[in-house]
Amino acid sequence: MVHDMGGNRRKAAEDTHVFAFLSEKKRDGLVKHIGFSFHDTADVLDGILTEHPEVDFVQIQLNYLDWENDTIQSRKCYETAKRHRKPVIVMEPVKGGTLADIPQKAENLFRTCRPDLSGASWAIRFAASHENVMLVLSGMSDLEQVKDNLSYMENFTPFTKEEYTLVQKAADIINGSIAIPCTGFAYCINNCPKNIAVPKYFSLYNADMRKLEAKAWTAQTMLYSHFSEQFGKASSCIECGQCEKMCPQHIPIREWLKKVAERFEEAL
Secondary structure (H helix, E strand, O other), X not given: OEOXXXXXXXXXXXXXXXXXXXXXXXXOOOOOXXXXXXXXXXXXXXXXXHHOOOOOEEEEEOOOOOOOOOOOOHHXXXXXXXXXXXXXXXXXXXXXXXXXXXXXXXXXXXXXXXOOOOHHHHHHHHHHOOOOEEEEOOOOOOHHHHHHHHHHHOOOOOOOHHHHHXXXXXXXXXXXXXXXXXXXXXXXXXXXXXXXXXXXXXXXXHHHHOOOOOOOOOHHHHHHXXXXXXXXXXXXXXXXXXXXXXXXXXXXXXXXXXXXXXXXXXXX
16 A cells, blocks of 8 residues: 555655556565555545556545545545545544544434444444445554444444434534634635635644644644645745635634644644
């Protein structure tokens, strides 16, 4: 598996003929399957899979909170892999523990339907219920989490229509507690002299703040790294204030960009 084919790493892989090398090893019987992990947008994924039909699988971030997220694009990336008939390995199904420790209102929603299931089980079962998913990677910290996973995955039952509806309601509840109330209209970037991708960075920051704050590196950090290769970094802000004049939500963008830079750039 090639690690992280997003951003400039795609060019590095192409320049060093990584897929040709792996295909040769596969023909020689030294590897059985070749694939890559991915943190970028669906159009980038589509380009890679179009150019490299020899790939056997793709590993993507997929969970019910990021399913409709315009920046992380779980659903779009999943559907792209499915369209190319590439099985999916899921990473971040519980979003670094975020979906194991959810707001009480969301937890009550789940317990009303299935009082016997943990919060984490809803996240993992959501990922596993998609037909093109071949494997769900679950980070387990202790024996109790291992036992919990086995309890509902050993004899796995896919989601019902009602359960899909419930996790979307839970996602709405969790999203309602976001740090930055950015609606993603992107008026702020029109006159930005540093071409800073403000809505993308705010979306990543909001997602990251739902994680365990003690974690220095997250999948959002990787995405920030990729986006900052194309756009100005949050720390590049010269505080001209053009963005705030255009923001319909009247967000103090300049102050939030400092927090975004502190969160992501120190972890790189």
